Amino acid sequence: MNWNFNENSKYKKILDNEKENKRADIHSFHRYFGKLIPAIPSAYIKEFTKKEDTVADLFSGSGTVAVEAKINNRNFIGCEINPLSSFISIVKTRSYDTKILDELNKIIEEKLYDEKYLSNLKKGNIPFCINIDHWFKERVIADLIEIKAVIDDVIEKYKHKIKKQEYREFYYAVISAIIRNVSNADPQHVFPGISKRIRKMEEEGKIHKDAKKTFINAIKKRTKYFNVYENSNSTVKIINGDSVNDNFNKYKDSVDLFVTNPPYISSVRYIETMKLEMYWLEYLKSQQEYGALAKVMVGNDKIAKKDISMTLITPYDEINEKIFELRAIDPKNAYIVAKYFIDMEKVIKNMNLMLKRKGKVVVKISESNVKKIKIDTGKFLTLIAEKNGFKLVDVFLDKINENSRSLTTARNTYSDIILNDNIIIWEKL
Numbered sequence: 001m002n003w004n005f006n007e008n009s010k011y012k013k014i015l016d017n018e019k020e021n022k023r024a025d026i027h028s029f030h031r032y033f034g035k036l037i038p039a040i041p042s043a044y045i046k047e048f049t050k051k052e053d054t055v056a057d058l059f060s061g062s063g064t065v066a067v068e069a070k071i072n073n074r075n076f077i078g079c080e081i082n083p084l085s086s087f088i089s090i091v092k093t094r095s096y097d098t099k100i101l102d103e104l105n106k107i108i109e110e111k112l113y114d115e116k117y118l119s120n121l122k123k124g125n126i127p128f129c130i131n132i133d134h135w136f137k138e139r140v141i142a143d144l145i146e147i148k149a150v151i152d153d154v155i156e157k158y159k160h161k162i163k164k165q166e167y168r169e170f171y172y173a174v175i176s177a178i179i180r181n182v183s184n185a186d187p188q189h190v191f192p193g194i195s196k197r198i199r200k201m202e203e204e205g206k207i208h209k210d211a212k213k214t215f216i217n218a219i220k221k222r223t224k225y226f227n228v229y230e231n232s233n234s235t236v237k238i239i240n241g242d243s244v245n246d247n248f249n250k251y252k253d254s255v256d257l258f259v260t261n262p263p264y265i266s267s268v269r270y271i272e273t274m275k276l277e278m279y280w281l282e283y284l285k286s287q288q289e290y291g292a293l294a295k296v297m298v299g300n301d302k303i304a305k306k307d308i309s310m311t312l313i314t315p316y317d318e319i320n321e322k323i324f325e326l327r328a329i330d331p332k333n334a335y336i337v338a339k340y341f342i343d344m345e346k347v348i349k350n351m352n353l354m355l356k357r358k359g360k361v362v363v364k365i366s367e368s369n370v371k372k373i374k375i376d377t378g379k380f381l382t383l384i385a386e387k388n389g390f391k392l393v394d395v396f397l398d399k400i401n402e403n404s405r406s407l408t409t410a411r412n413t414y415s416d417i418i419l420n421d422n423i424i425i426w427e428k429l
Contacts, residue, residue, distance in 0.1 A: 001386055003379045009396040011047070011425060018043035024071060026225040030088045030177040032062035033190050033273045036261040036364060040423070041068040044259055044362045049074055052234070053256040056354060058243035058347055059298075063089025065259045070234050077251055077354070078238040081297055083283045084176065084274055086240040091173040093236040094226075100162060101170065101223040104154060108171070109216050111150045123149040128286060129279035135183050135192070143211035144182070144280065147175060174218050176277040182211045183276055191272050244298060244346045248354055255354045258361040262347070263299035265340050265368045265375060271297060298343050301336055312338035314345070316387075319380050322373060330371050337370060345384045352389045352428060361390065361426040364398070378422035390426040398423045 006012070018039040027038050045055055045068055055069040060078030062085050069076040070093050080086040111117055123145050129135065136144075151171040155164050180187050186195040201207050239246070263270065271278075271294045278284045284293070295302040308331050313320050319341050327334035351361055368375045382392050398421045 001379075001383055001392065003382065003392075003395065005422075006394055006396045009394050011044075011394050011423070012396040012398070014047055015039060015043045015398065015423065018046075024067065024225075024228045026067055026092055026228050027064060029092050029222055029225060030062055030173065031180065032085070032088070034261070034263075034270060035062060036064045036259075038064055038068055040261075040362065040364055041065040041259040042072070044360070044425075045069060045072050045074055045257065048257045048360045048362075054254055055257050055259065056251075056255040056351075057258060057260045058350060059260050059262050060089055060238060061085050061261070063092045063238070066093045066236055066238060070232050070236055071228060073232055073234050074256075075234050076236045076238075077255065078236075079241050079243045079246065079248075080238065081240070081242050082271065082274070082293070083240050084278045084281060086238050087169070087281070087283075088173055088176065090236075090238050091169055093238070094166060094170075095229045095232065096167070096170060096223075096226045097162075098223050098226050100160065100167070101219075101226070104158065104167065104171075105216075105219050105223060107154050107158075108150055108219070111154060112147065112212050112216070118146060118150075121146070121149050121153060127280055127282050128284070129276065130287060132279075134194075135185060135276060137184065137209055140182050140209050140211045144175065144179075147212065147215050148172075151175075170222075171219065172281060174215065174222055176281050177222070178211070178214050178218050179277045179280050182209050182214055185276065191269075192276055242296065243350065244343045246350075248350050251354045253354070253356050255351075256356055256359050258351050258355065258359075260351075260361070261364045262344060262381075263297065264366060265299050265337055265370060265377060269294065269300070298347075299336075299340050301332075303332055303335055303339075308332045308335055310335065312342070314338055314341050316341070316380070316383055318383060322375055326370060326373055333370050337375060341380060341384065344381060345388065348381070348385050348388050348390070355428045357428055359428045360393070361385075361424075361428075363424040363426070364421050365424065366421050378424050382424060382426070385426050389429050391429055393425040393427050395422060395424045397421070 023038040041064060049055060051073045052075065054075045054077060055065060056077040057065040058079045060066060060080040066076045066078050066089050078089065080089065126141060126145060151168060155168045184194050185192040186198045189195060284290050294300055312335050313323060323334050323338045326337060363381065365378045365381060367377055386392065400419060400421060
């Protein structure tokens with residue numbers, strides 16, 4: 001394998017030029033940590049595909065690649081194991097009638113401040129949320145319950161024929177989008193937490209949480225985002241499933257391009273960043289459900305004690321050297337790293353299955369330092385790819401923008417700060 005970063009890559013120049021273009025506002029629909037910058041899928045969708053081709057991503061997250069595919073009139077197939085993430089991406093890539101949304105917005109706003117109406121409205125129960133009184137003020141909890149009830153009632157009674165569930169889901173997705181802002185948690189932090197900054201502002205009387213006003217402003221703002229799809233006729237298919245173990249035979253030889261940003265090795269507990277939203281939308285209804293989902297996510301550090309005692313190895317000597325080096329100082333992390341590459345080999349095989357011959361894969365990934373041992377993640381994934389029907393086309397470094405490094409300042413003890421991404425391009429043989 002010829003693993004050398006190409007300092008004169010034409011594909012880097014294509015990406016740098018694309019970064020100069022304004023990104024679509026729809027990408028701001030919902031806060032999402034570790035989000036792929038839109039310029040990456042946009043640049044390579046234009047470079048490697050034509051209209052009506054199919055783009056895919058087996059770690060589709062909140063739908064960045066899906067959005068760019070739809071904007072550029074490409075079809076899309078995605079898979080995402082986190083049910084809230086897949087829900088967000090499904091909503092973000094629908095072609096909503098903004099005139100209908102505007103009308104519904106007015107009705108919902110009116111009803112939210114109609115005391116007589118609210119007094120007679122049947123309201124739901126408070127969803128399960130660990131330490132809910134710690135995370136939310138009593139008034140905010142009551143307002144969020146009323147918002148959900150009003151949405152359900154207004155959608156059900158709307159005078160025109162619409163796909164009620166799809167429009168209801170738009171409003172539920174907006175609830176999710178505002179949860180962190182109306183909670184007691186510091187919105188500037190990756191993981192939910194009530195910081196010293198927030199406590200001080202609270203003491204000074206500078207914090208006033210108004211869930212209804214926040215929600216109304218949010219639905220009006222997000223309604224306008226959907227105008228970006230006016231000229232798009234593409235289809236979007238997003239599966240809430242397991243990119244490692246699911247069967248993708250249905251999509252064999254159907255994809256022209258993959259653009260993907262796989263999880264990093266133990267760098268961020270993605271589920272932790274979204275737990276408040278997942279509780280409020282009832283994707284998690286117990287601590288047990290939280291733990292079960294966390295354990296099946298690629299790169300997670302939720303490892304059972306009995307597994308740590310196992311010597312897990314891969315079919316690749318170069319990767320195993322790092323695993324044995326780690327095992328000597330930290331068996332848990334050795335297991336995490338080995339499991340990561342074993343899982344990612346299954347994903348790479350699935351991408352090969354789905355791709356057409358000569359189809360491309362664009363991967364954004366970073367190296368990791370696990371217990372001060374450097375793991376060349378991109379190089380090792382390419383080693384795996386070359387053993388599974390791909391060839392390396394190009395690899396270059398892409399410096400992470402200082403203003404968008406949401407995962408670089410508040411990461412756990414497993415990995416160092418990420419300053420550069422590897423952009424890797426493979427081609428199916």
